[in-house]
Amino acid sequence: xxxxxGITKTYYRGKxxxxxxxGIDLHVxxxxxxxxxxxxxxxxxxxxxxxxxxxxxxxxxxxxDGIEVSSLSxxxxxxxxxxxxxxxxxxxxxxxKSTALDNVLLPFTYAGHFPADAQEQARRALGRVGLExxxxxxPGEMSGGECQxxxxxxxxxxxxxxxxxxxxTGNLDQRSSxxxxxxxxxxxxxxxxxxxxxxxxxxxxxxxxxxxxxxGKVVSDEPVADPTVALQQxxxxxxxxx
Amino acid sequence: MSLAxxxxxxxxxxxxxxxxxxxxxxxxxxxxIASLTVIHQIGQGAxxxxxxxxxxxxxxxxxxxISSGGGRLGVRRGMKRAVTLTPADADAxxxxxxxxxxxxxxxxxxxxxxxxxxxxxxxVRGATPGWAAARNWAVLMGRFVTRTDIGQSxxxxxxxxxxxxxxxxxxxxxxxxxRIGRTPFIVIGVLESKGxxxxxxxxxxxxVPLSTAxxxxxxxxxxxxxxxxxxxxxxVGEIKAEVTNVLRENHSLGPxxxxxxxxxxPDELMKLLTxxxxxxxxxxxxxxxxxxxxxxxxxxxxxxxxxxxxxYEIGVRRAxxxxxRDILYQILMESLMVAAAGGVCGLFLGLLLSxxxxxxxxxxxxxxxxxxxxxxxxxxxVGLLFGVAPAKKAAGLNPVEALR
Numbered sequence: 001x002x003x004x005x006g007i008t009k010t011y012y013r014g015k016x017x018x019x020x021x022x023g024i025d026l027h028v029x030x031x032x033x034x035x036x037x038x039x040x041x042x043x044x045x046x047x048x049x050x051x052x053x054x055x056x057x058x059x060x061x062x063x064x065d066g067i068e069v070s071s072l073s074x075x076x077x078x079x080x081x082x083x084x085x086x087x088x089x090x091x092x093x094x095x096x097k098s099t100a101l102d103n104v105l106l107p108f109t110y111a112g113h114f115p116a117d118a119q120e121q122a123r124r125a126l127g128r129v130g131l132e133x134x135x136x137x138x139p140g141e142m143s144g145g146e147c148q149x150x151x152x153x154x155x156x157x158x159x160x161x162x163x164x165x166x167x168x169t170g171n172l173d174q175r176s177s178x179x180x181x182x183x184x185x186x187x188x189x190x191x192x193x194x195x196x197x198x199x200x201x202x203x204x205x206x207x208x209x210x211x212x213x214x215x216g217k218v219v220s221d222e223p224v225a226d227p228t229v230a231l232q233q234x235x236x237x238x239x240x241x242x
Numbered sequence: 243m244s245l246a247x248x249x250x251x252x253x254x255x256x257x258x259x260x261x262x263x264x265x266x267x268x269x270x271x272x273x274x275i276a277s278l279t280v281i282h283q284i285g286q287g288a289x290x291x292x293x294x295x296x297x298x299x300x301x302x303x304x305x306x307x308i309s310s311g312g313g314r315l316g317v318r319r320g321m322k323r324a325v326t327l328t329p330a331d332a333d334a335x336x337x338x339x340x341x342x343x344x345x346x347x348x349x350x351x352x353x354x355x356x357x358x359x360x361x362x363x364x365x366v367r368g369a370t371p372g373w374a375a376a377r378n379w380a381v382l383m384g385r386f387v388t389r390t391d392i393g394q395s396x397x398x399x400x401x402x403x404x405x406x407x408x409x410x411x412x413x414x415x416x417x418x419x420x421r422i423g424r425t426p427f428i429v430i431g432v433l434e435s436k437g438x439x440x441x442x443x444x445x446x447x448x449x450v451p452l453s454t455a456x457x458x459x460x461x462x463x464x465x466x467x468x469x470x471x472x473x474x475x476x477x478v479g480e481i482k483a484e485v486t487n488v489l490r491e492n493h494s495l496g497p498x499x500x501x502x503x504x505x506x507x508p509d510e511l512m513k514l515l516t517x518x519x520x521x522x523x524x525x526x527x528x529x530x531x532x533x534x535x536x537x538x539x540x541x542x543x544x545x546x547x548x549x550x551x552x553x554y555e556i557g558v559r560r561a562x563x564x565x566x567r568d569i570l571y572q573i574l575m576e577s578l579m580v581a582a583a584g585g586v587c588g589l590f591l592g593l594l595l596s597x598x599x600x601x602x603x604x605x606x607x608x609x610x611x612x613x614x615x616x617x618x619x620x621x622x623x624v625g626l627l628f629g630v631a632p633a634k635k636a637a638g639l640n641p642v643e644a645l646r
Contacts, residue, residue: 055640
């Protein structure tokens with residue numbers, strides 16, 4: 001599904017060169033649940049942006065679904081993002097004046113054609129994250145956890161091949177974080193490929209594969225032996241609260 | 243729900259979200275378009291007023307006017323114009339093929355007029371029986387000047403209503419004696435009131451037979467001007483040329499000597515009368531075009547700020563698959579909608595203001611289709627033109643940086 005070879009990224013600010021990625025090799029198979037971890041400044045977010053076709057690498061090769069993407073035009077990348085990728089951001093990045101339903105419909109606006117059952121698909125996606133009762137609420141009228149669930153529904157609605165999540169629990173309390181991770185674990189159980197960036201070891205341990213990045217290099221890449229089940233933790237938390 | 247509908251909805255939602263910005267953007271445009279509309283309404287009103295006045299003067303397309311003294315229409319020809327036309331000229335012109343009527347008149351200098359103990363100072367004009375018909379001017383009481391009056395150079399006078407009021411108040415003037423200068427006259431009729439045109443009271447006037455004016459009230463037998471009516475309007479040019487020949491010959495003007503008379507055709511008069519209002523409209527249009535340009539710059543600046551504030555929204559759209567041009571069209575669509583809304587508001591404000599101008603200030607206005615089109619065209623143009631820079635800025639944003 002995802003094949004990176006020798007990916008480098010250098011930022012240029014005037015004459016100052018800042019190398020961020022120093023040659024990343026990575027292979028992500030369909031159905032994997034990968035966490036990219038590292039301290040801040042390690043280049044993990046840059047790596048996610050490159051994986052998500054939001055940014056271009058300075059060097060190296062990136063094949064997505066067999067397509068070499070480094071030579072594609074801006075418009076072609078936009079089309080691929082729309083077709084094959086879904087994004088969940090730390091700050092949710094919902095349109096504040098649009099309802100949950102309209103936010104989830106957003107990818108269809110740029111899909112080239114607007115499916116006749118778009119509304120139905122959007123409702124289903126919101127149902128999948130447990131928000132069927134929040135269709136017409138605006139982000140300001142929902143909790144952070146609910147906003148992030150809307151964002152997941154938006155990432156899901158066009159049935160992407162990979163979901164990228166950039167610190168999805170970074171702005172959430174513990175309980176909402178567990179809810180979000182348990183939704184992601186559920187999606188993984190359904191066979192979806194998920195790539196997540198986090199600096200939170202607890203979150204990393206809920207994924208199936210853990211990639212550690214330090215100073216632009218992969219320092220370790222291993223499966224998570226016994227992934228924590230977020231739903232169980234959530235129940236423990238609820239019981240403790242009683 | 244179609245894609246176009248969604249794009250429109252997107253624009254409306256964004257504009258509503260940024261409504262305080264949208265209002266700021268529209269203010270300049272509303273003022274500019276409103277003033278443009280008012281200017282064109284007033285211009286159109288002036289045009290119609292001129293047409294109406296020319297009609298009331300009996301100046302149809304099948305007539306022209308010959309004035310004594312040379313020069314050019316619209317250029318001030320000196321306070322003392324040479325009076326060069328004669329009754330013989332009028333006779334010669336009336337014999338030309340295609341000429342149906344010649345109505346000469348003579349202006350006598352403003353004269354002191356008295357009746358009983360009252361006196362006033364008024365314009366005295368010598369006229370022929372055709373004069374009233376040629377000017378669409380009816381007699382309210384009594385009768386007009388007749389051929390007999392002309393033959394006898396009779397001392398009879400037809401008064402304008404202002405003169406009647408000054409000399410007789412509410413009393414009946416018919417058959418009464420008045421003095422024009424030192425010469426006694428009998429009042430034989432009263433003209434209907436025409437009201438004032440601009441600063442001039444058109445009813446402040448006395449008409450006497452043309453021959454009386456030339457023989458008894460002034461020392462020469464010249465006439466001031468004449469109206470020439472033709473069988474049909476298409477021959478105006480041809481007859482104008484013939485009249486020129488006849489008059490130059492009668493006045494013995496050699497080659498190279500300029501005309502000592504002036505032929506004014508309805509077209510030329512119309513042009514002269516509307517020239518001022520036209521140049522005023524053109525100048526004010528320019529001024530409001532400048533204000534529209536300024537409002538365009540304001541729109542552009544506000545949108546540039548708004549684009550910076552909306553960077554993350556644009557980043558989100560790009561992340562979910564919007565191409566650069568999708569963002570470009572979205573921002574252009576928004577600026578176009580703001581401009582169109584501002585244009586429509588400005589148009590209605592302008593219509594309201596010109597209605598008020600007519601109602602409160604008695605300035606004639608009329609609906610101007612060109613003003614309407616200018617307003618819509620201008621606002622759409624401003625929206626598109628000044629939306630380009632913000633739209634390009636938005637489309638050029640790097641999604642990663644926009645999302646940061």
